[in-house]
Amino acid sequence: MQRRLATKSKMSSKRPSAGKTTIYDIARSTGASPSTVSAALSGTWRSRRIKESTALEIQRLAEEQGYTTNMQARGLRKARSGLVGMVLPAHFNRFFSSMSQIFESHVRARGMCPVVVSTLRDPAEERRTVETLISYAVDSLFIVGATDPDSLSDICAAVNLKHVNVDLPGRKAPSVISNNYNGARQLTREILTSMPRSSDPLRAKAYFIGGAQWDFATAERIRAFKDVIAEERGENADDLIRARSYNPDASATDVRELCEQVGGLPTGLFINSAFAFEGVLKYFSTLPPEAFNNIVVGCYDYDPFASFMHFPVIMVRQNVDRLIAEAFRIIESDVHGAPCLQIEPELIRPRTLSDSPGETFRAGPGSERGEGSRKTRAKKHKPREEAR
Amino acid sequence: MQRRLATKSKMSSKRPSAGKTTIYDIARSTGASPSTVSAALSGTWRSRRIKESTALEIQRLAEEQGYTTNMQARGLRKARSGLVGMVLPAHFNRFFSSMSQIFESHVRARGMCPVVVSTLRDPAEERRTVETLISYAVDSLFIVGATDPDSLSDICAAVNLKHVNVDLPGRKAPSVISNNYNGARQLTREILTSMPRSSDPLRAKAYFIGGAQWDFATAERIRAFKDVIAEERGENADDLIRARSYNPDASATDVRELCEQVGGLPTGLFINSAFAFEGVLKYFSTLPPEAFNNIVVGCYDYDPFASFMHFPVIMVRQNVDRLIAEAFRIIESDVHGAPCLQIEPELIRPRTLSDSPGETFRAGPGSERGEGSRKTRAKKHKPREEAR
DNA sequence: CGCCCATGCACAATCGATGTAGCAATCTGA
């Protein structure tokens, strides 16, 4: 202890009261040894046969002196950090930000600290970010919508890091995704049935806009779109698809070109994401109000405001609550291989405010801890999911 | 080193290749000492007089073996973590999620790691979160929209942690906020000028909905609202204000009661936030489409979709880019006292897509690093801000 | 030739918390 004492006195001469108090400080003021203090404060004191009165006294003093554990030291020693990582494409998006929100509440319920980082769909950035999180020793990792989940899985596997893919599946780790095919089928059907009639054969069709062909989710939705068009209209939908990228500007261009080609707004539009929808709106803002009299838009994403547009907008809301809940279930059980759980999304008709995931945590302080109720409510929705 | 070697061999028998490689591993394979390896890898090798060839060789091997620094160990030793913290009310909101997005790009540009945590406007949760972040040794802290910034400042001050308030001012630390008064003045004026005429005296007024009276931002906006109503109409606006809380449901109730009271939708509504607007929409969804023919809504927040509602919506977009940029400037310079910088927001007319902050980082991979261009663009807006 | 300094690197202490091993004192039971 001689060493410690010397150190501490040097410290205190350098930073009067700036440094946080440590177990050594508390050890000195209680007369106990640092290990006893550690035991008393980390909750292991019972199993380490520390007298209750000693433990309580130490806890009292620690509280009084405003002690908090130095997580870096603990993490270094225990080789875990209490951090749970999540990488996602972007924050500035209702789908992804609801992910972080719900993720956060789960993590906090477990007494850990969330670290959510976005990577802007840049594979290199994704890898760098995962490496950074690993260097902070995150205890597990949620990989949301990664462009290249498998290469991230490799990085994680190298350090034995438990991880799960969400929203986009990988082949090297368990995944929890939306049932994009079913969702898109429903959306396409609904668009077709609610599309206004048009005498113009080109405008009378439904078109698909946005997303990237290489993207699994987009591919699934396109497949569903084609299938439904074939079933209901007996047509081939190849020419009705414009899926270049997730970039809103690309979608703006796509929809402009589409309109020039068909000579006006088509009466039905399947927009592949809120991102794309924003791009489409950018083009829409150049059109006169009358242009929107005879259209119906479907958007594969949910946004309460988008649902109240000045034209009918059918939306698909992914069940973020369940996606995250299942992801946690997987992380916490030891799942082998790379199963893929599909969660059913929900169709939201125009001008509807669905119970957004926000409801759960915006209800008020403290309510976000109500894990039980959330799960219960989620179950009510559509309990059918399939592993493949 | 005897000790180390023994340890390592024990380790490797326990976890074959699972543990991350450390400087000790690299020391062994290069024949150098751990301190030399550390110097070579941390970039301090020049000042520590390590031969260039030695350093390069070590770096090569480290790269080859996939070494990455254990940030917990480094952090423990250096008493800093490379983490930059941010607490905000919620993720699931365009304003706040644009905050995190832009915050993140700034943090990454500095080679550090962002940790953004939401606290749902719960003062206790805010304090707990700040303490958690402190226990992870965040190097600085951005406090966004805290309900009680000063109590957080106290916690930070106790451990000498640099921090800055954003969006809501505090008296114990520097703050960067929007000029809510000016923004609300503009918005109120615009509502008054574009409000449709109504023969009904009650419906012909503009009403204020949402937000919490105790909240500084809300108070400022109410002050502006009252001032403008007084100036333009010579009326006292006290009875036109319904500001109970940020909870969307409260706003839903507020607007319902308001409508019952005035006998229909008033022709002008000042909605204090996107949160409140969502609540209002919830009520709106119960009304027939015709109800919206003669109204204009102003919302103190910007959302691209909300701008395209089926009735005119005037929005105010806060300059998140500048808010964050200035906050970083403050953190990085040594500002004394608690100055408060006000940034001008921007009025967005109905059915307009403003260049959202998203544009900057959604443009594509890598582009988010273009700090210079963003600042330049931000400067173009409204370079007038005042310290008080 | 011998002193001094620069060069290149290694040693060991250190950050704060954890946990195994073990010591001393008290208690138990035959």
Next chain:
DNA sequence: TCAGATTGCTACATCGATTGTGCATGGGCG
């Protein structure tokens, strides 16, 4: 009464990286 168990606590090594100090070696200079 004394071996053996139990209780209550301390000592010390450890996690991985950083850094002040110091030891060799070799060159320059008088």
